[in-house]
Amino acid sequence: MSEAASTRVAMADSTALLPSLAPLLHEWLPRQRWFAGKGQPITAFSLVSATEVLPVDSPAVGAGTGAGLLHLLVRAHQPSAPAQWPADCYQLLLGVRATLPPRSAAAVIGRPADGPLAGRAVYEGLHDPRLAALLLERLRTPGSLGALRFDRGGAPIAAGAAPRVLDTEQSNTSLVYGDAYILKIFRRVFPGTNPDLELPLALAREGCGRVPAPVAWFEATAPEPLTLGVLQPFLRGAEDGWQLALRALARGHDFTVEAHALGRATAEVHTALAAALPTPALHRGQTEHLADAMVRRLEAAARAVPALLPYVPGLRTAFDAVASLGDRGRDWAAQRVHGDLHLGQTLRAADGFWSLIDFEGEPAKPLTERRRPQPPVRDVAGMLRSFDYAARSHRPWNAAWAARCRTAFCEGYAAASGMDPRGEPELLRAHETDKAVYEVLYEARHRPDWLPVPMAAIHRLAAVAD
CATH class of the missing domain: 3.90.1200.10 (Aminoglycoside phosphotransferase (APH), C-terminal lobe)
Incomplete structure (x- = not known):
């Protein structure tokens, strides 16, 4: 079995993945602007789902480069949370490479000491243009991928727009693709349809032009529906x-x-x-x-x-x-x-x-x-x-x-x-x-x-x- 195949098998099992990432996430997650539990320690993590958007060592990014994109939904358990409420669930898109390119150095999370990603660089994948571009490609072709489902409206989505991360978001992360689209990634996610998808869709059905209509979106399908991201037209020059x-x-x-x-x-x-x-x-x-x-x-x-x-x-x-x-x-x-x-x-x-x-x-x-x-x-x-x-x-x-x-x-x-x-x-x-x-x-x-x-x-x- 090749290294790439063995990595995919390990990722599919995922039992060793979160324990190997937990030491890194304990340090990295509380520093993010969108983390809601600041000031309280994280006592444990639990994995909701893990999906390989791009398998590690995929030929799509070059043989032997060790590149991949992992989508995780992770609960961060904190002592301040009421006992009857589930721990906050966060959406993570992690880039994985054997060698981190200089342009991604600022996005590094760390290198796991063990587990399926041992020794590889794990980093914020949205800051890697090649990996961020994969999300737009997935949204262009609706369908399911592991625990994820990608949907879009009737209009086709243009390909090849270069992504960039906006630095103005607080509770979420937004990617702009060229001057055509903006993709909002919800970081702290909740069961049910997010109003930022539900209401613009309803307004589009009513013909209200005051709100950009969703072009595409993606959700988690298990263990319960969760809205994860919404793609809308980018209002250039506004x-x-x-x-x-x-x-x-x-x-x-x-x-x-x-x-x-x-x-x-x-x-x-x-x-x-x-x-x-x-x-x-x-x-x-x-x-x-x-x-x-x-x-x-x-x-x-x-x-x-x-x-x-x-x-x-x-x-x-x-x-x-x-x-x-x-x-x-x-x-x-x-x-x-x-x-x-x-x-x-x-x-x-x-x-x-x-x-x-x-x-x-x-x-x-x-x-x-x-x-x-x-x-x-x-x-x-x-x-x-x-x-x-x-x-x-x-x-x-x-x-x-x-x-x-x-x-x-x-x-x-x-x-x-x-x-x-x-x-x-x-x-x-x-x-x-x-x-x-x-x-x-x-x-x-x-x-x-x-x-x-x-x-x-x-x-x-x-x-x-x-």
């Missing part, structure tokens, strides 16, 4: 709304035309989602659950960030007002929404056309929660907070700029949907308060220098109760 807003502030320019257009785009997406997917009403029980969840998040955040404590009574009135209206029989429409809408999730083309991207929702939340129908004002509140963030990132703080943008966005939304989000002030205030509380907790943990930005909103929102 600029994200956050950078555009900061540029306008730096130059002293108004941003209300752009904010109004963003409001229209958001309303069009909401209208299409409401047509494509169920739109249940929030009755008394659901409204009480919504308000109670906001209160629990506020109390948990105040325990973690003592600066919030003086504001808790005033902030809680926002949630109590929603619960009170529900008790009196007030219903609200709910539907699928973006779930994490802000300026950085928008793109403007050279002709001024706005698109919304990244429908994954807040990655820290369970997938079932992210897929739950919610009031559309949740997205509106997220964008209103984003205008405030942009204005406060500029010196001096331009409160009037943010206020004009907030008004223009709501007016644009109303013009396209017929519903002004300011017409539901209690619900809008509750969602904006909930978002600001989330921001305080995030900034306190990750960017303490930014904490004054959401704290200014906390001060304003708590004062509304006075």
